Amino acid sequence: MHRLRLAVCLSAFIAATPAFAARCGGDFNTFVQNMSAEAANAGISQATIAQALGGVQQDFGVLAFDRRQRGTFTKTFEQYVATRVGPGRINGGRAMLRRYAPLFSSIEAKYGVPRQILVAIWGLESDFGKGDMGKLPVFRVLATMSHDCRRTELFQGELLAALQILQRGDLPYHEMIGAYAGEIGQTQFLPSSYIKYGVDFDGDGRVDLRHSVADVLASTANLLHTNGFKMGAPYGEGSANFEAMREWNHAVIYRKTIAYFADQLVARF
Known part of the structure; x- marks a missing residue:
């Protein structure tokens, strides 16, 4: 279900996402360095930043998945509910x-x-x-999506929220695992909703x-x-x-x- 939520509900968070200064696109490692500075300015500790973003890699599979989304349901309600509620x-x-x-x-x-x-x-x-609650490293997903210029402010906000989750001790680093937009847990909260x-x-x-x-x-x-x-x-x-x-x-x-x-x-x- 988290994949359908990715397609239809991310726009709900755009208005609540603060503006960030890290420039999207360009060299990925440079972007991560700039985003790390943004996180430090927001009160995230250097230890948390290093654990979460040190050596983080771009995930082209996540980008490919994101580009395949259409944002709409192609089934009728009757067709959809028959596949989901038996x-x-x-x-x-x-x-x-x-x-x-x-x-x-x-x-x-x-x-x-x-x-x-x-x-x-x-x-x-x-x-x-x-x-399935997702099997992707949340910080890799969110760094990748933040670097992509289509919704960079949205995902920079989600990346900062994920860093807050880690810093608060809600989940250890190895359990920051989620879906294709960084959704976490049994009811698939985006990190910003996790915090809020x-x-x-x-x-x-x-x-x-x-x-x-x-x-x-x-x-x-x-x-x-x-x-x-x-x-x-x-x-x-x-x-x-x-x-x-x-x-x-x-x-x-x-x-x-x-x-x-x-x-x-x-x-x-």
Whole structure:
């Protein structure tokens, strides 16, 4: 699912991305040096910069993948949902609702986002943490995409956010692994969203969106709550909650799939 999110939702972060001075294009190593200086000016330690960007290589496979994206769904909703929400995934989601019932009650009480919406997103993004969360080094991806001039300010912002994640100790360097736009974890947060919405809900002192189910689900709820999602209100197409989910994904078909999946999870449950 992170690949579809790459195609449809990166534009949501452009307006929130600060301007950076590192010039895109040209020699890659020179660009990394300039970006390292930008990071230091933003308060990132030299040790963190050296660990993350020392010897980082350009990834032409990431660039090739990015250029193949079209930003649109080619299937109808009926075609798409049939490939994403089947009996096995519905049963798996219902098992998660049972397994984590007390956790969901706590999250609902704090953030006002219903559990079936969270489980639907979790299932679609990573099959409840059991599926593909991406296998690419985040700093290599983001340095590559920052150097590319098409969306350099966006990805320079994401690179800085990834450095913050590492410096805060949320994830160690070897676990900064993600997808083709640097998305991380079980619900595929871009680094800027990780910083903005990430919650340490298990109380261990760090926001771990790769391993901590509590942090994953609470952070997802926090994103939706912050963008206006209201408990007890409809979330189908045309509703205010459906619009609140736009921060998660701009594509109407994908949001309709979340709503459909959520309804299936609680039907006769």
